[in-house]
Amino acid sequence: MSNSTETDSLPGQRFRERFPLLALVIERMLLSILLLFAVSVLIFGGVEALPGDFATTYLGQSATPQAVANIRSELGLDRPIVTRYFEWLGGAVQGDFGTSWASRNSVSEQVGKRLGNSLFLAGFAAVIAVPLAVGLGMLSVHFRNRMPDKIINVISLAAISLPEFFIGYLLILYFAVNFGVATFPATVYDGMDFLDRIKAIALPTATLVLVVLAHMMRMTRAAILSVMSSAYMETAELKGLSAWRAIARHAAPNALAPIINVVALNLAYLVVGVVVVEVVFVYPGMGQYMVDAVTVRDMPVVQACGLIFAAVYIFLNMLADILAIIANPRLRHPR
Amino acid sequence: MPELLSVRNLRIEAVSHPPGEPPRRITIVDGVSFDLQKGKVLGLIGESGAGKSTIGLSALAYGRGGAEITGGEVILNGTDLLTLDNTGIRKVRGARVCYVAQSAAAAFNPAHRLGDQVIEASVRHGLMTKEEARKRALYLFGVLGLPSPETFGNRFPHQVSGGQLQRAMTAMALCSNPELIIFDEPTTALDVTTQIDVLAAIKHAIEETHTAALYITHDLAVVAQISDHIMVLRHGKTVEYGSVQQIIEAPTQDYTRALVNVRQTARMEASDQTSPLLKSDNVSAQYGNGFKVLHGVSLHLCKGQTLAIVGESGSGKSTLARVITGLLPPSEGKITFNGKTLAPALKNRSRDDLRRIQLIYQMADTAMNPRQTVRDIIGRPLTFYDGLRGAAKTARVKELLEQIEMSNGFIDRYPAELSGGQKQRVAIARALAAKPELILCDEPTSALDPLVAEGILKLLMKLQEEEKLSYVFITHDIAIVRAIADSVAVMHRGRLVRFGPKSQALSPPFDDYTDLLLKSVPEMEIGWLERVLDTRRMESAGN
Incomplete structure (x- = not known):
């Protein structure tokens, strides 16, 4: 200029x-x-x-x-x-959401406990879903248009097409009722040890993972494919670099931004979409709390839950955008 | 002397997917053979689709976009590359044979520093340590005339200019001391004034390092400066193969002769240039962010004549066209047409004002709706301006097709079923359908092969005679200006640096910029590059 x-x-x-x-x-x-x-x-x-x-x-x-x-x-x-x-x-x-009309307790105190439970469930689902989705995405790029790619695609599409409450009931039917390997309902309480807690939330976690997996997996696949077809990947190949080196050094940094974006979007969905799953599994989280409050018209609780869900959603999206901005070398190193 | 590279009976095929038809195998390269000695340069020349790049990449045993080498031998120093396995090929690529792409801007990874990318192949192949590679890169940056070589490698691709990137890519290819470099149209995307520097840098670097090279281009004048031998290709087959002298001075094939003498069109400059049809009075323009792109441009064009606007990319020549059409209202000044001031913005102009000024674009491809047939594309302005429908419209479309020298058989074709030259002809017919007085031609031939471009220019001149049309012809090609213009405007960084009748504008005394521009245009003459560089050296020594 x-x-x-x-x-x-x-x-x-x-x-x-x-x-x-x-x-x-x-x-x-x-x-x-x-x-x-x-x-x-x-x-x-x-x-x-x-x-x-x-x-x-x-x-x-x-x-x-x-x-x-x-x-x-x-x-x-x-x-x-x-x-x-x-x-x-x-x-x-200031963190004060008033008093519940129904129970006359402080909303903030109640929400605090419930939010912890919800974040634990969503976080645990994310820890499994994100690496799995990115890994499967890379796998289907590697086997592009061949059998493994098609199988991954079909299964993940089927999972995303079923509503989460339906997947939840299916899992309960098979794993809790028929085979008896998992627990239902997913009750957790203070002072429960970590392993028992994990065991209790196994089914809701599986439900959430199945719901968000497909979207992340497909976006990862698309992002990597678009980078792989760019001219600098041809340059890498014509430099005689190994396939691994080309992907790790030349493709990955450029595919990062779109992947971060879809991961953050799905994390936000995990936290918010947890409402239905919590109700299905009778899990004492924010979602359950909010649904109960709606039935008795306990407005301070409904408003608090709504605002917290919105804040989480907005925060995660903001984080994704900021990371994408930072990942862009043109902005990191201006002319 | 032993051959460094011997290509024997090369055959390359690919699977093509034509729209609406089953896929079929097509032959891209058929029975091509040539030899290249150590330290020599072979130029591969031909129009797009001739198979030049495909042949170049075969020296790396690489097929782009599904192209497959199905026959022949590519022998590098006694080894047939086509018999090597993956690991063997990888050891050749980036170490013994390197590649310089047409668009360095796309070929460099935006996420890494230039220096790291330049030395990557040499270090990964274990040819030198990181420290040695850095030293060599530094030396090569110097040889290629890059600014402040010590720090150049720390920059990211988006931080340097297109010409510098192209030189950096050459440095990247030279870094591993390869036996052979493939240059794939390395200067095609550059402005002429930049092209000459890059060309000189490449030539100097090749001489300095004794590397052999395949130089691919569609510009015979460029390849004449840099090659020892030239191979002319067409439709994947060899047309002619010989020394530079023989190809330029005594071509034996008709096709080569046509390439050498491509510019036969010439137009006598109109003597009376006093009564203007279009006038631009002190026009300035800026974009929304306040960045000024035109500074007080005043020029005019007379009826039935051609005004050529020349300049490099970013000089503001296309912006001026946008101002004339009303797409970008000027911030100062006015446009007068037929003695009447035009409304600054497109939306305030009458339909008749719109009809009088039509446009032809560089990319006929993107300027047409791919889902419309030729009939719809040409018919649209007929309905819009004249209200023609049904049989009357069809008759007029056929008349226009005849004017652009295409048969009626094309009327129901889609743009995808036309060649590049045919698409540009349809675009001309669409402009003509409005019965305009002025057509703005924005680089209409620069995406076309020389012989096709020549056909388009001849058509435009024929139509000018028949319809008394006036043209504003935007181009960066001085040879075209010489051939078709009556008056010439030279633009540089948003300013008009020269304007007048062709005979005056293109004869001395020149201003500095016009002088540089004219001297940078490659001429089809062996030794032209050295001559120009010598003159420059003498001038700078004299200063």
Whole structure:
């Protein structure tokens, strides 16, 4: 870029020119925060717009207009919606999600325990699914359009086509009921030792792995294939490099960004998609907690769960984008 | 003297998948034989599809994109490469035979530093230690005239220019002290002013290291500067094989003669250039980010004449065309057409204004809808501007096909079923269908082989006579300018450096840039490169 454009540019532009990488990362983070606020408005507004309310559900047959109004004023529902939103948001930013209407306990405390359980389940599924998917992806590249590739493709497609609750019930039927090798329901409690815990979550983990495997595997395959057909891979071959060296040194760094992206997207899906699986396996995680809260219209819990799921999703996507930005040599080493 | 490389009866086949037909085997190279001695350069020349690159890659026992060597021998220093197993071939590639690709920008891995890539083959083959390889790379960067050789290797591919990348790729090929290097159109993608430097660097490096080379190109003038022998190829077969002198000065085959004398078209410059049809008054333009790409360009074109705009990539010549069409409204200045000021933006122009100015692009391929037949492609402007339908439209399409010298049989073909030259002809017919007064031709022949390009130029000139058309012809090829222009505009970095009738613009005294540009165009004459370099050396010594 010529000198004339530099002198009359704004400080922000100058910063962007000198540290393009840092500028992009910061920009991406700010965008995530903005997005999270937008989501919080949607969640609060959405929950507010739901038909039916806690007071009528709670009182059941004895819901006289007076009793309903009493409970509503007790919970502060008679105040304007904007005030309540900012109160809720102010609390949420400090980690305080208010009190559950149904149990009168602190939501944050309850969520803390449940979130730990959910992350353990999702994390364990990820530890198995990610290496497996990338490995299978590489395998199917190696055997491209031959039998192993086709088998991997068909099985993973079948797994992604079945809804996760159906896979869950199938696994329960065969492994817990017919063969009796796995436990059901997947109950975990404090002070349980690690091995027992793993044994308890074996089936929900297997369900989640089957659901996310296909997508990651196919994206890995596509990313590597697109890199393999590029001109610099031909250069590597014409340099007489071994196939292993060509893949490890020349293909891998360039295939990384798209693979990171799809992995992060699926991790986010793991955390969020866990809701249905937890209900099927009666696992005491966030998903179960949220579904229970919805049935009794316990809004503070629903809102807290919604916001936490959204935050995890946005955070993981942000992480993927930032890693992809850093993996790009053009941004890491500007002209 | 023993032969370094002997190719005997080479036969290369591939499986082709034509649209809508079952796949079939086609022969790409058929019965080609040649010898190359140590330290010599053989030029392989021919149009696209002649099999030049395929033959070059066979010296590495490599078939690109499903091409398969099915017969013959490729003997390197007594060993037939085609009999070697995978491990044996790998030991030859990158060590004894190296390859320089046409697009170094794509052939370098964007994720690694240039230096590491340059020395990789030498180190991996165990020919030298990392330290020795680095020293050799440094020496080669110097030989190839790269800027600050000590630090050049630390850069990433995107941090250096196209010409520098091409030289770095040559350094990469030379690094392992190979016996043979395959140069596959190493300067085709470069501007002429860059091409001459790269060409000189390659020639110097070959002389310095006594490496033998196969030099593949479609430009006879380029290969005449660098080769000892030339082999002319067509449709995978040898047309003629001889010394450079013999091929350039006394070709025996008609096809070679046509290649040598390719530019026969010539146009007398129009004497009256005073009443302009198109005028550009002090036009400046910039893109959305405030980056200025045109600086106060003023020029004009008279009715029935051709204005050639020359310059290298990034000089702003295509941007000027975008401003004239209204695709990019100018930030300052105005465009006048037929004495009337045109609306700056496309969307504010009347349909009749749009009709008067038509475009032909460099890539006819991408400028046509692949799902439309020739009838639809040419018929669209007929309906849009004149409201023609049915039989009247078909009749007019046939008339236009006749004008572009194609038979009625093409009317229901799809673009994929046409050759490159035929596609460009259809694009011309589409422009013609609007009955324009001005056609902007944006490098319409630069993607075509010389003989095909010549046909397109002749057609354009015939149509100019018949229809009294005016052309703005954007090109980087000075020979085309000499052949077809009435007036010439030379552009450099967004500025107009020279404008006037051809006879004045292309005769001395020159400004510095035009002088460099004109001197950089390879001439079909042995020793041209040395002469130009000598003049340059004398000039710089005189300064």
